[in-house]
Amino acid sequence: MSIPALILFFAVIVLPFITGVIYSFTSWRGTYFAGGEGVLDSFVGFDNYINAFKNEKFLNAFGYTIKFTVVAVVAINIVALGLAMMITSLKRGGGIFRTIFFLPNLLGGLALGFIWQFIFQNVFSEVLFGANGLIHIPFLTNMLQDNTKALFALVILVTWQMAGYMMIIYITGLNNIPQDLYEAAQIDGASSFQQFRVITIPMLMPAITIVFFLTLANCFKLLDQNIALTDGNFNTRLLATQILRTTRDTAPPDYGLAQAQAVIFFVLIAAVTLIQLSLTKRREVELH
Amino acid sequence: MRKMLKVFSVCLVAVMLSAMLSGCGNMMSTGYDLYIFNGKGESAQALKDAAEAYSRETGKKVKTFSLGSGTSSIDTLRAEMNSKNMPTIFSIVNIQELKEWEEGGFVMDLTTAPDGAFKQLADEIPENMRLTSNGTNSYGIPYNVEGYGYIVDTRMVDALFGNGASQTFVTDAKNATYAEFVSLVTAVDSYIKSGTVATVTLGGKPYTFQSAKTDLSSKLTGVFAVAGSEKWTYGDHLVNVALNAVFDNPADAAAATDGQISALKGPLRAYARVLDMKTSYAAGRDGKVSRGADFINTTTANYDSAVQIFAESKALFIKQGNWAYTNIQKFNGEIVKTLEFIPVKLPLEDGDVVSDVKTADKLNRSISVYVPNYYAINAKATDEQKQAAMDFLVWLNTSESGQKFVTEDMAFVPYNADHTNIITDNSLSNSIIRYMKEGDVLSNPYGGAPVGWSGDTLGLEIMEKYLTKSEWTADDYNAIADYGIAKWKEMK
Numbered sequence: 001m002s003i004p005a006l007i008l009f010f011a012v013i014v015l016p017f018i019t020g021v022i023y024s025f026t027s028w029r030g031t032y033f034a035g036g037e038g039v040l041d042s043f044v045g046f047d048n049y050i051n052a053f054k055n056e057k058f059l060n061a062f063g064y065t066i067k068f069t070v071v072a073v074v075a076i077n078i079v080a081l082g083l084a085m086m087i088t089s090l091k092r093g094g095g096i097f098r099t100i101f102f103l104p105n106l107l108g109g110l111a112l113g114f115i116w117q118f119i120f121q122n123v124f125s126e127v128l129f130g131a132n133g134l135i136h137i138p139f140l141t142n143m144l145q146d147n148t149k150a151l152f153a154l155v156i157l158v159t160w161q162m163a164g165y166m167m168i169i170y171i172t173g174l175n176n177i178p179q180d181l182y183e184a185a186q187i188d189g190a191s192s193f194q195q196f197r198v199i200t201i202p203m204l205m206p207a208i209t210i211v212f213f214l215t216l217a218n219c220f221k222l223l224d225q226n227i228a229l230t231d232g233n234f235n236t237r238l239l240a241t242q243i244l245r246t247t248r249d250t251a252p253p254d255y256g257l258a259q260a261q262a263v264i265f266f267v268l269i270a271a272v273t274l275i276q277l278s279l280t281k282r283r284e285v286e287l288h
Numbered sequence: 289m290r291k292m293l294k295v296f297s298v299c300l301v302a303v304m305l306s307a308m309l310s311g312c313g314n315m316m317s318t319g320y321d322l323y324i325f326n327g328k329g330e331s332a333q334a335l336k337d338a339a340e341a342y343s344r345e346t347g348k349k350v351k352t353f354s355l356g357s358g359t360s361s362i363d364t365l366r367a368e369m370n371s372k373n374m375p376t377i378f379s380i381v382n383i384q385e386l387k388e389w390e391e392g393g394f395v396m397d398l399t400t401a402p403d404g405a406f407k408q409l410a411d412e413i414p415e416n417m418r419l420t421s422n423g424t425n426s427y428g429i430p431y432n433v434e435g436y437g438y439i440v441d442t443r444m445v446d447a448l449f450g451n452g453a454s455q456t457f458v459t460d461a462k463n464a465t466y467a468e469f470v471s472l473v474t475a476v477d478s479y480i481k482s483g484t485v486a487t488v489t490l491g492g493k494p495y496t497f498q499s500a501k502t503d504l505s506s507k508l509t510g511v512f513a514v515a516g517s518e519k520w521t522y523g524d525h526l527v528n529v530a531l532n533a534v535f536d537n538p539a540d541a542a543a544a545t546d547g548q549i550s551a552l553k554g555p556l557r558a559y560a561r562v563l564d565m566k567t568s569y570a571a572g573r574d575g576k577v578s579r580g581a582d583f584i585n586t587t588t589a590n591y592d593s594a595v596q597i598f599a600e601s602k603a604l605f606i607k608q609g610n611w612a613y614t615n616i617q618k619f620n621g622e623i624v625k626t627l628e629f630i631p632v633k634l635p636l637e638d639g640d641v642v643s644d645v646k647t648a649d650k651l652n653r654s655i656s657v658y659v660p661n662y663y664a665i666n667a668k669a670t671d672e673q674k675q676a677a678m679d680f681l682v683w684l685n686t687s688e689s690g691q692k693f694v695t696e697d698m699a700f701v702p703y704n705a706d707h708t709n710i711i712t713d714n715s716l717s718n719s720i721i722r723y724m725k726e727g728d729v730l731s732n733p734y735g736g737a738p739v740g741w742s743g744d745t746l747g748l749e750i751m752e753k754y755l756t757k758s759e760w761t762a763d764d765y766n767a768i769a770d771y772g773i774a775k776w777k778e779m780k
Contacts, residue, residue: 031369032392121587142581145756234752251739252388253366 024048024259029252048260057249058261060235061242064151068238069219072155076215077208079163084170098171101164109161113228116157120144120229144229150236157225162218166211173207174200205284212276220269239265318373320351322676325365327379328431328661329357330611334697338690342683348676369394376673377680380428380662382735383421383538389664390421396665396674398426406678409685409704416537416731417703419662423539428662429681432700435720435729436525436609437629437655438512439616444604447505448476449495458628460491462653462728466635470565473511476604477569480508480576504601510571513603515594516583516755522563523747526607527772528656528734529632530559533641533648538736549776554640556769561635563750564760571603583755591615599623607632610701610716629719631655631728651730655723658732659703738779745779746772 026042027034033042052058083101087094104112120143127133129140143153177200185195201208223240230236232245243261247253326335332354339350353368353375355361362385368375369392380386380395389395398410410426419428440461442454449457461469468490478484479497487496498505515521533555534548535541570577573593583589592615598606599619606612617624632655636648665677684690685704694700701717712718723729734742749771754764 029388029392030366031388031394034391118587121585125581125585144586145581145584145752233748249740249744251384252391 020259021263023256024263026256027254028256028259030247030255034252044256048254048256049264051257052261052264055257057237058242061237061239064147064236065220065239068151068154068222069216071151072158072219073212073215075155075159076162076166076219077211079159080166080211081170081204083163083167084174087167088171088174098168101167103164104161105165107161109222109224110228112157112161113225116153116160116225117144117229120153145234147234147236150230150234154222154225154229154236157229158219158222161225162215166215169207169211169214170204173204177203202283205280209277209280209284212280213273216276217269217273220265220272239268320349322348322350322377322673322680323373323375324350324352324663324680325361325368325375325378326352326354327361327365327381329355329359329361331431331698331700332357334693337697338684338693339680341689341693342680345689346679346683348679350680374666374668376666376669376677377663378666379431380419380664381660382732383419383542384735384739386419386421386427390427393667395427396667398429398665399424401678404678405682405686409682412704414703417659419659419664420539421542428659428664429685430659430703431661431663432659432694432698433657433703433720433724434609434611434660434701435629435655435657435716435723436607437631438605438607439598439612439627439716440605440630441601441623442626442628443623444504444508444601447502448479448497448604450498453495456493457490457495458630460493460495461630463491464633464652466633466652469633473565473569476508476511477576479505480510507601508571508604509574509597509602510576511569511604512566512571513594513598513606514567514570514577514583514589515591516567516570516579516589516751517586518591518594519743519747519751521591521594521607522750523743524734525609525656526563526566526632527556527559527742527746528732529651529730530555530634531733531737532643532646532651532656532730533558533634533636534643535731535733535736536643536645537731538733541733541736543736544776544780546777548642549773549780551642552773552776553769555634555636556772557765558634558636558640560760560765560768562632563754564765566607567755571597573597573602579755579758581756584751595619605630610714610720613699613714613716625715627715627719629655629716629723650728654728654730655720656732657720657724657729658735738776741772741776741779745775 022039025045025048026039027044027048028042033039036042083097087097087101090097107115124130124143125141129135129137131141139149143149181199181203182195185199190198221240222238223244226232226236226238226241227244232241237245239261243258243265246258246261247255250257324335324339326332332352335354336352339352342348343350355364361379365375365378369378380389386395398406401407401410409429413426413430417430417433418426419430420426440458442458445454445457446452461472464472468488472488472490472495475484475486475488475497479486479501483501485497485499487494489495531541531552534551535544567579567583570583577583594606595608595612595615596619597603598608599616601620601623613624613627616627631653633652634648636651638648641648641651663681665674665681669677684694685702691702694702695712699712699714699717701712701720712721746768750768754760754768757764
């Protein structure tokens with residue numbers, strides 16, 4: 001029964017992946033192997049990897065991606081958990097809010113990016129926070145024209161987009177916490193912050209594991225929104241954009257270099273998410 | 289239920305496997321004699337029509353493939369080149385793009401073509417229009433030529449300087465010095481602001497403003513329509529004019545020595561001064577706009593907005609090419625009938641120009657005219673396919689019916705036409721043809737600069753650091769020139 005699935009998995013995931021790793025050690029140019037007839041002739045060892053780490057644009061993108069991911073993961077989790085706690089505490093209308101907050105998740109990244117580009121450049125910069133706007137907040141104007149501001153613009157966008165989905169996971173987690181724990185804590189005189197810290201957070205650990213995993217991986221891999229908002233201008237390339245653009249930065253197009261960057265990218269995401277999974281899993285508590 | 293699922297999954301795998309196998313298997317019959325991969329989406333329909341007409345005349349079946357206009361088709365082309373059914377004719381934009389096809393052995397050197405009509409066609413491509421990596425080989429038949437400069441509406445000239453002024457204005461503005469041109473710009477600016485009537489000299493002849501503004505001239509809000517968020521307008525095209533002071537064609541630029549790159553200092557400084565001047569007198573929707581954050585806003589300072597500002601007669605000039613014709617027409621069907629090109633002038637001295645064939649004066653009366661796209665023949669195709677490709681290109685570029693498609697359906701300025709008797713419906717094409725006839729044309733050396741140097745590096749630097757800055761100083765001009773030179777050397 002599982003053989004067809006295995007064949008499919010092998011054909012569309014494993015094979016291309018292995019091919020990709022092999023190509024990252026060659027001077028593949030997209031349509032031919034430079035310096036020889038076949039793969040073996042154009043084998044360049046670790047040159048592509050060394051060049052990737054010598055590439056200023058790649059290193060920039062690397063740092064920027066990490067900064068962005070840290071800020072975005074924190075922001076998404078705070079907002080998602082806040083929304084989830086708000087909705088679970090509602091007596092009525094929770095379903096409507098849940099739907100509304102979930103909706104942005106259904107939009108595609110590129111379309112969303114262009115909508116937000118308009119919002120940042122016109123609504124934020126002129127109508128709301130501009131010199132003649134509602135309240136003048138210089139930080140929120142022309143956010144796409146500055147390296148740091150653009151990072152926060154991207155965080156605002158992805159928080160708006162992903163928080164709804166993560167909220168659903170948190171709501172499920174919150175609903176699974178037995179109410180008697182809170183009642184017992186109240187009788188013992190615990191403040192609401194203490195209840196949050198010693199009951200909600202530990203009991204929510206399974207949900208936190210999943211949400212952290214999803215947000216970490218998605219933020220690392222972010223591409224469409226980055227291209228739509230700034231297209232990498234002002235040094236705002238994220239890693240995925242950098243890999244995509246490598247073939248445009250070089251002539252003949254250096255697909256080997258791009259592929260090496262992609263392999264580094266894969267190792268990085270795998271390492272970070274595996275470490276995160278083992279760290280958060282260890283803190284999950286089992287109810288007996 | 290489980291059984292159905294099982295049957296379904298087996299079917300799915302069978303379909304996928306057969307799709308994979310058929311992809312690898314050799315397809316004996318392709319159903320066509322010639323496959324053309326066209327990189328210029330704008331001419332998709334016209335090329336298809338031409339191919340059909342060719343089929344009717346010769347009985348040969350031609351398949352054409354184009355992506356939508358404005359989309360880069362290079363990734364699709366690479367995928368096609370990896371498949372069994374490679375295109376026989378494909379397009380190459382410039383010598384940067386040529387590199388991969390030349391190195392991979394995909395492109396046929398046209399100088400090795402067998403004697404005949406095609407060989408003659410290839411041999412007759414003017415020297416400066418060849419797609420060549422070393423000066424002797426030649427890899428493409430030009431699609432057409434395109435040109436750019438300051439586009440001006442001659443009716444606006446009449447509105448400013450009185451009826452009939454436009455008859456001599458275009459020639460005089462062409463011959464004007466940079467200083468004369470700048471005084472025209474500042475005079476127009478104060479005329480817009482306060483109606484100051486002044487007399488300016490162009491090419492030695494005086495032009496006096498009309499004392500009262502007309503309906504048309506009162507629409508002006510600035511001198512230039514500028515698209516601050518489009519790096520290619522100042523990164524690629526404007527900088528190209530300066531590169532012409534040192535390089536005569538893309539191959540020249542691709543083979544640049546460090547000495548030649550350093551010689552760009554003067555021209556690039558002149559380029560920065562022109563850009564400063566241009567962006568200091570920019571027209572907006574409701575008035576003059578100045579450099580700042582809004583100047584590079586991608587939603588309001590883009591190509592379409594700039595074209596619209598010019599088409600609505602709010603700016604006297606827009607630096608664009610004849611490709612903008614249909615975009616201008618979209619906003620204002622009247623204005624397109626009376627457009628003309630004026631050269632982009634640089635404050636160059638003869639010492640800045642190191643090219644053997646040009647002088648500062650020559651640069652300032654010429655517009656950039658170059659081949660934006662080439663038809664290349666796939667060297668890996670069979671001899672039979674190559675012959676079919678050559679026959680088609682000969683038909684398209686020399687036969688009367690082929691040329692009709694080029695000039696009318698594709699609305700191209702043909703690269704090889706006898707320019708003395710070509711008159712098109714397109715005012716900008718006619719203007720280009722006039723410049724070609726007079727021999728006052730510049731090449732496109734920016735196409736030979738390191739990939740990404742002009743737009744994505746120098747253009748980006750200017751957009752990020754300078755178009756948001758209100759005042760530029762001589763230090764800024766120097767910094768721009770030094771940055772361009774340093775990056776070229778680094779990226780070479």
